[in-house]
Amino acid sequence: MDLSRAREYEWNGRVGPFTIMLTDGVFEPTHTSREVAEGLNINPGETVIDVGCGSGVLSFVAARLGAGKVYGTDVNPEGVEFARWNADRLGLGHVVDVREGSLFDPLVGVKADVVIGDVSGVPDDIAAVSGWFPGGFSGGPTGSEVPVAMLQAAEAHLVPGGRLYLPTGSIQDENAVLAAARKIFDDRMQQLRERLLPLPTKIGESAVVRALMDSGVVRLIRRGSRLLWRLRVWECTLPPA
Numbered sequence: 001m002d003l004s005r006a007r008e009y010e011w012n013g014r015v016g017p018f019t020i021m022l023t024d025g026v027f028e029p030t031h032t033s034r035e036v037a038e039g040l041n042i043n044p045g046e047t048v049i050d051v052g053c054g055s056g057v058l059s060f061v062a063a064r065l066g067a068g069k070v071y072g073t074d075v076n077p078e079g080v081e082f083a084r085w086n087a088d089r090l091g092l093g094h095v096v097d098v099r100e101g102s103l104f105d106p107l108v109g110v111k112a113d114v115v116i117g118d119v120s121g122v123p124d125d126i127a128a129v130s131g132w133f134p135g136g137f138s139g140g141p142t143g144s145e146v147p148v149a150m151l152q153a154a155e156a157h158l159v160p161g162g163r164l165y166l167p168t169g170s171i172q173d174e175n176a177v178l179a180a181a182r183k184i185f186d187d188r189m190q191q192l193r194e195r196l197l198p199l200p201t202k203i204g205e206s207a208v209v210r211a212l213m214d215s216g217v218v219r220l221i222r223r224g225s226r227l228l229w230r231l232r233v234w235e236c237t238l239p240p241a
Contacts, residue, residue, distance in 0.1 A: 027054035052119035056083030143172025160241035
């Protein structure tokens, strides 16, 4: 592991503060990470899958909330390496098992009580101008493609009555994501969190954002000279056996 480029990041969200190590090649926790963390309900001893775990911060939150086992996955090899290292540094290596691969691919046969579905959900064109996603791991042309793929695979990895925590945003094709979720969870979806977040001016004024707004893919809110997007966090529950 090359630590020469690593820097400290202090998580002051739920169950914090604690410090993890990141590089520019590892996805940094965001406002979405914090909102998902606030919405999580983890019962003692539950098994959790954190899909697209990035630095591992939500895996660590789940572990500190009492999860018995947490499986994190990420397609970014450097992210996996640092998530494993951070787990050991925090004394959570015996609980958190981070595996490299796309979505649920590294978890054949693994079922969980909880899935944390905070995967990349920003349109590729916005991700390209924002620089938010190291290595280009964004959410697809409309920002819904990766979350929808995650949802379609999630049911096979949840036990009856299992819960999935899903962030959605008006910065993506949110309707497509929610339609995919409702096919699986029907009316067993509860909105837990909602927040308006500003879009940086250089991104809001870009041609790609204007094109996505004109096409109806993204739905941004104008307040004076600023554009804002709406973030929501959902708890989606499978029916019991």
